[in-house]
Amino acid sequence: MKKVVIGLMLGVFQLSFGQFSRNVGEFSSLKVYGKIDVVLVPSSESKVESTASDSEIETINKNGELRIRMTPSKILQGDKVAVTVFYENLNDIQANLSSTVSSPETTKAKMLRLSSNEGSKIVLNVATGKLNIKTNSGGEINVTGRADYQDIIVNSGGKYHGQSLESESATVTANAGGIAEVFATETVDATTRAGGIIDVYGDPADRKYKNVIGGKVNFK
Structure with missing residues (x-):
């Protein structure tokens, strides 16, 4: 029981800092907009991870072109956001x-x-x-x-x-x-x-x- 409580507390602690992992589908082109620091990692899957909250980052995959940008409310705050992009094939x-x-x-x-x-x-x-x-x-x-x-x-x-x-x-x-x-x-x-x-x-x-x-x- 104690382990369950500790696990729940850790989950709440992580969410308070805003973290997400999002599957984005296969892409070969990446376009990034705004004050976002992207780190690229070759992988066997295509996903995006960030310490920002799920509602602060937009990811759009259109015909293999992945676009990453901050939401308007986050842009107004003026803060930088760190994002890790895991990719399979990337040429643009x-x-x-x-x-x-x-x-x-x-x-x-x-x-x-x-x-x-x-x-x-x-x-x-x-x-x-x-x-x-x-x-x-x-x-x-x-x-x-x-x-x-x-x-x-x-x-x-x-x-x-x-x-x-x-x-x-x-x-x-x-x-x-x-x-x-x-x-x-x-x-x-x-x-x-x-x-x-x-x-x-x-x-x-x-x-x-x-x-x-x-x-x-x-x-x-």
């Missing part, structure tokens, strides 16, 4: 509106798309054949690991830190104050516009680059 990650996405594990996919917008941040170690990167409006992406080929677009003050991501080839464009750091050992095609800056690492033999209206390409 988008962080929006000051959210963050990271993982203690290597994110693996044949092709991987990463997008960070409106002051959001993505920090991942990856293993992929083709990596597509896009940052806008102060978004930031920091990637390590390995990709055969990279296609990178950095706009409007966005930042891409990929100097520790090994790759053979890269196509990279930095616009309107965007900053990109890219590693390529064989070929690079780099274009800057309106104050964009590209730093190229890896000493590629085949180099194509173009600066327009004050942009700059640096070979490190």
